[in-house]
Amino acid sequence: xxxxxxxxxxxxxxxxxxxxxxxxxxxxxxxxxxxxxxxxxxxxxxxxxxxxxxxxxxxxxxxxxxxxxxxxxxxxxxxxxxxxxxxxxxxxxxxxxxxxxxxxxxxxxxxxxxxxxxxxxxxxxxxxxxxxxxxxxxxxxxxxxxxxxxxxxxxxxxxxxx
Amino acid sequence: xxxxxxxxxxxxxxxxxxxxxxxxxxxxxxxxxxxxxxxxxxxxxxxxxxxxxxxxxxxxxxxxxxxxxxxxxxxxxxxxxxxxxxxxxxxxxxxxxxxxxxxxxxxxxxxxxxxxxxxxxxxxxxxxxxxxxxxxxxxxxxxxxxxxxxxxxxxxxxxxxxxxxxxxxxxxxxxxxxxxxxxxxxxxxxxxxxxxxxxxxxxxxxxxxxxxxxxxxxxxxxxxxxxxxxxxxxxxxxxxxxxxxxxxxxxxxx
Numbered sequence: 001x002x003x004x005x006x007x008x009x010x011x012x013x014x015x016x017x018x019x020x021x022x023x024x025x026x027x028x029x030x031x032x033x034x035x036x037x038x039x040x041x042x043x044x045x046x047x048x049x050x051x052x053x054x055x056x057x058x059x060x061x062x063x064x065x066x067x068x069x070x071x072x073x074x075x076x077x078x079x080x081x082x083x084x085x086x087x088x089x090x091x092x093x094x095x096x097x098x099x100x101x102x103x104x105x106x107x108x109x110x111x112x113x114x115x116x117x118x119x120x121x122x123x124x125x126x127x128x129x130x131x132x133x134x135x136x137x138x139x140x141x142x143x144x145x146x147x148x149x150x151x152x153x154x155x156x157x158x159x160x161x162x
Numbered sequence: 163x164x165x166x167x168x169x170x171x172x173x174x175x176x177x178x179x180x181x182x183x184x185x186x187x188x189x190x191x192x193x194x195x196x197x198x199x200x201x202x203x204x205x206x207x208x209x210x211x212x213x214x215x216x217x218x219x220x221x222x223x224x225x226x227x228x229x230x231x232x233x234x235x236x237x238x239x240x241x242x243x244x245x246x247x248x249x250x251x252x253x254x255x256x257x258x259x260x261x262x263x264x265x266x267x268x269x270x271x272x273x274x275x276x277x278x279x280x281x282x283x284x285x286x287x288x289x290x291x292x293x294x295x296x297x298x299x300x301x302x303x304x305x306x307x308x309x310x311x312x313x314x315x316x317x318x319x320x321x322x323x324x325x326x327x328x329x330x331x332x333x334x335x336x337x338x339x340x341x342x343x344x345x346x347x348x349x350x351x352x353x354x355x356x357x358x359x360x361x362x363x364x365x366x367x368x369x370x371x372x373x374x375x376x377x378x379x380x381x382x383x384x385x386x387x388x389x390x391x392x393x394x395x396x397x398x399x400x401x402x403x404x405x406x407x408x409x410x411x412x413x414x415x416x
Contacts, residue, residue, distance in 0.1 A: 016198070019284070020205035023274035024213060024407045030276075055172065062179070063194035066275055066282050066311075066318065069187035070179030077176055081169075113278055128279060128325070128346045 002159055007046065007053060010152060014038045015060045031140040035061055036109065037148045039076060040102045040141075043083045044149065054080035071116045079109050095146065102145040107138035192313040195284065199316055202284065203272040210410060264378070264415040267292055269299075269317065271409050281324035281344065283307070285412060288315040296376050299412040304382035304403030305329065305370060306412050319412065322383065323351060323402055331383050332371035333398070336362045339371045342383055342400060350399040351384060360396055364388055368400050378415070 014034035022032055035057055042053040058076030062069050083105070114129050182190075195202075269291075273284035287293045289312045299306040299319050307327065311318040322329055327344035331353055338360055343352045353368065366386045372379025384400040 016201055016205045018277075019273040019275060020202055021209040023276040024209060051168075051172065055175075059179075060194075063191050064198075064273075064275065065277060066280055067278065068180065069182055069190070070176060073179055074176040077172055110278070117278060130279075130347060 003046075003156070004049075006152075006156055006159055007042065010038050010041070011035075011053070011057055011060065014057075015064065018061075019064055028136065028140050031137045032144055033106070033137065033141055034148075036106045036137075036141055037102075037145055039079070039109075040105055040145060041149050041152060043080070043105070044098070045153070050084065051077070051080050067113075067117060068120045071113055071120075075109055075112045075116070078112065079105060082108075099142045099145065102142035103138040106141045107134050110134045110137055188311075195313060195316055199272065199286075203270065203286065206272050210408075214408060267297070267414045267416075269293070269412055269414060271412065272316070275318075279325050279346070281307075281321040281327075281406070282310070283319040283321060283409065283412070285317050285319055285414075286315070287414070288313045288317050290314055293317045293414060294416060297414040297416045298377055298381070299414045300381055301404060301409065301412050303405065304384065305377070306404055306406075306409065308376060309414060319414075321406060322404075323349070323406060329377055329383060330371045330373035331368045331400075333362050333386070334367040334369060336360060336366070338362060339373065342368065350387060350401055353386075353398040353400060354392075354395065356389075356396040356398060358391075358394065358396060360389075362386065362389065362396075362398060368398070 014037070017034045022034065023030060025032065039054060039057050042050050042057075046053055054076045055073055058073035061072040061076075065072065111134055114134070118129065267287055269285035269287035271283050271285055275282040275284070283306075285299075293309060293312050295309055295312055297309045299308065305322055307319045307321040307324070309317050310320045320327055322342065322344060324344045325346045327342075329342040330339065331342040332339045333353070338356060340353045340355055343354060345351060356362065364386050368383045368386060370377040370379055370381045370383060382403045384402045386398045387401045388399040390397045390399060
């Protein structure tokens with residue numbers, strides 16, 4: 001129960017930061033995305049309800065974004081399926097592989113979102129595939145992932161002792 | 163078997179979401195943002211507090227300068243009032259249509275959607291306060307954008323640096339006009355299709371031209387940084403007058 005509360009809090013604050021704090025950060029920190037970091041965090045440390053958390057994150061993002069509704073939910077769902085079925089077997093308890101996984105998850109996820117945006121041009125006619133942006137985003141998030149996970153694992157431990 | 167059926171349900175759920183009519187998705191979004199409005203405002207204020215810490219010395223200095231400017235503007239305003247009356251009288255003599263004064267609405271910025279090619283602001287005022295779609299938003303620096311979506315107690319503003327933004331503009335010194343496009347990449351706005359013989363130069367200011375029915379005339383858009391040759395035409399790269407990372411309040415006019 002405490003785990004569910006903590007994860008809900010993580011998701012809620014990730015969403016708030018995504019639309020308030022992070023966009024006004026100086027570059028390159030403005031490429032940080034707590035929602036993507038939460039998704040990766042759940043994929044490592046939440047096995048039972050991972051699909052549910054992934055879809056919740058996608059739905060929350062869809063509510064706040066101005067693109068076509070459902071794009072993020074679908075993207076997060078596909079990524080969650082990939083993580084559960086393909087990536088899971090490849091992930092060992094190795095920091096380098098975790099960083100690489102974070103990079104590819106963010107890169108692939110955003111690539112899928114940009115693909116959807118191009119697929120529905122009536123929502124965003126000025127669609128452009130910007131690989132450089134995806135690389136920057138993937139790189140910054142993968143670097144910050146260890147810090148993020150350590151922070152929340154500590155918090156989880158602290159909450160369980162309270 | 164259970165896993166398979168839950169996967170099918172989720173896929174169906176996603177497909178339904180993707181194909182929901184706009185009026186329903188708008189309702190879902192509006193109720194979601196309505197719920198998040200207060201925490202969003204709190205977080206935005208908190209982020210501004212940390213990112214732009216208050217320096218009391220500069221505030222005192224700024225206050226003194228603002229007071230001086232206020233006195234000058236009051237004097238100028240009384241002169242302008244006189245000219246306005248004179249202008250109205252002359253217009254009525256000539257039989258020209260009277261220009262209506264703008265009514266304004268102040269709104270605080272509570273969030274930013276800067277994801278995937280978008281530059282959209284969430285602001286506090288909504289339909290309840292009198293906000294309407296296509297109202298023009300500006301601040302003391304210049305043009306910010308226009309309202310694209312109105313909820314009960316919030317609105318979404320598309321900034322002029324959004325790739326979907328098109329603003330009719332005019333270069334101050336050469337009086338050449340054209341559409342100012344939001345950038346697809348980079349941070350500069352683009353005024354395209356300037357003729358090759360154009361004598362405009364970096365440093366020239368660009369204002370709204372008043373063409374079309376949305377943006378009123380004479381609001382500063384930005385300053386030309388560079389002129390680029392693109393085939394038969396020239397393109398002016400414009401630095402926006404507004405610093406979008408420090409945007410706290412906007413004034414919307416109708």
